[in-house]
Amino acid sequence: MASAAKTPLDGASTTPEAVVVRFAGDSGDGMQLTGGQFTLSTALAGNDLATFPDFPAEIRAPQGTLFGVSAFQINFGSTDVDTAGDAPDVLVAMNPAALKTNLPALKPGGLVIVDEGEFGKRNLDKAKYDTNPLEDDTLAKYDVLKLDISARTIEAVKPFGLGNKDALRSKNMWTLGLALWMFDRDRKPIHDWLKAKFKSKPEIAEANIAALDAGHAYGETAELAGPLRQVHVDPVPTAPGLYRTLTGAEAVALGLVAGARLLRLPMFFGGYPITPASAILHHLVRMKEFNVTTFQAEDEIAAICAAIGASYAGSLGVTSSSGPGIALKTEAIGLGIMTELPLVIVNSQRGGPSTGLPTKTEQSDLYQAVYGRNGDAPMPVIAARSPADAFECAIEACRIAVQYMTPVMLLTDGYIANAAEPWKVPDPEIFERFPAQFLDQPNGPDGQLLPYKRDDKGARPWIKPGTPGLMHRIGGIEKAVDTGHIDYSPGNHQAMTDARKAKIEGIRVRDQQVSVGTKSGKLAVVGWGSTYGPIHQAVNRARRKGLDVSHIHLRHIWPLPANLEALLKSYDNVLVPEMNTGQLKTLLRDQYLIDAQPLTKTSGQPFQIAELEGAIGKFFDGVEGNEGGEVPPNADQLPNPVGVEK
């Protein structure tokens, strides 16, 4: 294993197993675009990868400021990669603010590439640097490549007659060209992409291509001097087939379309703009040929109510939002539970409470999902662990919603929604079909209609308006067993409350498997959602050190898998890492009376592997080889809260 001071780019190692690169610049510098295209080229090179886009909530924060910095981190390697990486090996900083906010994360000995041209007094002042960090000892611990990227870009695009302002827009392409050279990548897919993107403005496409090529050429000619070396990361051995890059938002949209197809139902999606959930609606709007109706509602409440109305009328109703929007939908979720209509609610969690951290990730809506309603209102909750997993989880949510006639909440988070990973495109034929059934004739004795008569799963029939002879009334008021008429009587409310609870608790979910490790032992690390990647890696590393630790990852948060209690009780210790203050921990303690220990983080940033290794290590004091993680957990690895001096 590498020592703390060594990076994959050090010394003779020009074929490292994995590399972490972070592009950081002003929010107007196009860093997300650069990262996205670098991701594509990485995927095409056959590396496994995971990304972490990290951008401010402001669309265009004032230029050069600390809070306007936008970053994109990618971890790619020749073996399985399932986190965006802890500390970057390479940091590309397009201005002083980007350097200041991102430098603390860089691995000691890592490479910093800076655009010298942006380090004038004005930008240094905005980044609150008293002296120029390129001229003092700020970067002493690192390899530094100072380049006037701005000037070189202007030079490269000169033939196209653009003004300086327009010319500088291609700075990110110059940088991307250099990165493509560094990692031995093909430029052609990026050329093609630029030509397609600027189809109607060929001169802009050509200027960008020229900038990209110039950055690449710079790498070739400058190689002999200085810290710049070309690095080759071998492709990861991969199963044959068709692959694509996939973000969580795309995965959810595709999974919903697939789920509705497996149900043989039209889909109705009601949404209201909110970060980071809006992208799901953007994707679905373009899938109308799959019998998808989309509706941008006047508010979150209308979005879910319209979805409930559509489900009532026989479509698969879906709505999506993020924490504060889900809070607004809560009363309507109760209506869905009471009227027992299928509904899928996607919650792309973000930092809270209130508006919180709109563009940062957190897992703090578990209580809201499981408990957060008036009355005894049980609802299934499923959590996706990655973009690719979100596809299957969405299908699962559709299935449960219809088979059990219930709203279902699917949890993703800001990290899953925005991050991309390579995805082996599945053959839609492999998925089990589960066509929806509608009642078409009276189901009671003597031709009586019983809208709340339950099947062996506890589900009531789905009755579409328009069906002859089955007219009936439903609503949010407590309904009588079987008939569904209004009935507030004590015995009836008890019976219906019990029936709703039994139905949800009886949902059959797959038995819980151990993701890594053994079915019993000293320590189980139990996680859910997007912490899957770092926990998985940390447990793997700890096991390589000989520690008796296993990883259990929950997809079904409610109901929990039937075998989970026995499984968790077979370990001496249970550690629950979460990006909240300990919500799953509480749930597990509540359900099983086990001493689940929390490991919590609410910085708006994903867990680092090293942090988890450190926490695991604490359970193995005195065990040889337990000196913590590859990189010692260090508060400096967390990006400094914007504008706050440490």
Place this chain on the structure above:
Amino acid sequence: MNEMTTITTTLKDWETDQEVRWCPGCGDYAILKAVQRTLPKLGADPKNTVFISGIGCSSRFPYYVESYGFHTIHGRAPAIATGVKLANPDLDVWIVTGDGDGMSIGGNHTMHILRRNLNCQILLFNNEIYGLTKGQASPTSRLGTRSPTTPAGSYDRPAKACAFAIGAGARFVARGFDVSKKLPEVLEAAYRHKGAAFVEIFQNCIVYNKDVFDGFAAPKGAEDHQLWLEDGQPMLFANGTKGITLDHETLQLAIVDVVDGDWKAAGVIVHNVKNRSIAHMLVEIPFPQFPKALGVLYDDPRPSFEGEVADEKARLSEGKEPNLAALLGKGQSWTVDEDEGHPA
């Protein structure tokens, strides 16, 4: 859609077996009967009819109509109805709401269903009070209304439901009152209108706001206090002895005397249901200085929302095969070959 069908029903066919639970003497009974009387005339089909309501006394309505019915949550009936109608445009959707439900907690949805112009009938029962929660002042309560929450009299200015509707872009606005014999005609016109049809029905809450509409709704003096509007007919009241004119100096409506039935000479204007400006004025004229404008105030159809949604869906789907395998593999993709184990 509100196409004529050949369905034959009677009033009895639209009655459910549920015991009606409104207070004895409540105006809701009369409205229920008016609706049940109108539905057979429309040739409406119970299986394709859906009554959707929010919360409040009026919102119990769906339980008493033998059709499909959905009693939802406070203020949200228009949003639920939007989903129902977009999912199945063939259904006849009726929304039943009240002044608290539709103008206060659900005001936002009322605005948007009107501006979008979803093809449905919106019946807003206005009794100027919160009945089901025991008599608090509502957004339409008159200034000075004494209630448990306004013991010294209400001081927030009342909203005018029809003015709100026109302002929100409604293409059909009508008014009636619970015991009026003409209410079925108003309901029928609302049903015939393609698009969102907004009907304000003044309704007597005999427990918390008794007889508050007697000024115009009481049989005695009705001729003087009710201005029933009819398309193409002069705006006359008081047995034809008075009419409404447009004062060209002030650009406001005014009352004129009509002598010997010569309304033309008196300058009485003819009601044109497509005249939006006059509709605005009719909902703003003060009572009792003017009679209460009733009937169809405005009716000028525009394409309906569910039609536009369906058109857009058809347009965006045109020439596209719903091929799921192709959709999943779309975008920036690459193939890993059998022998190489890495991208080709």
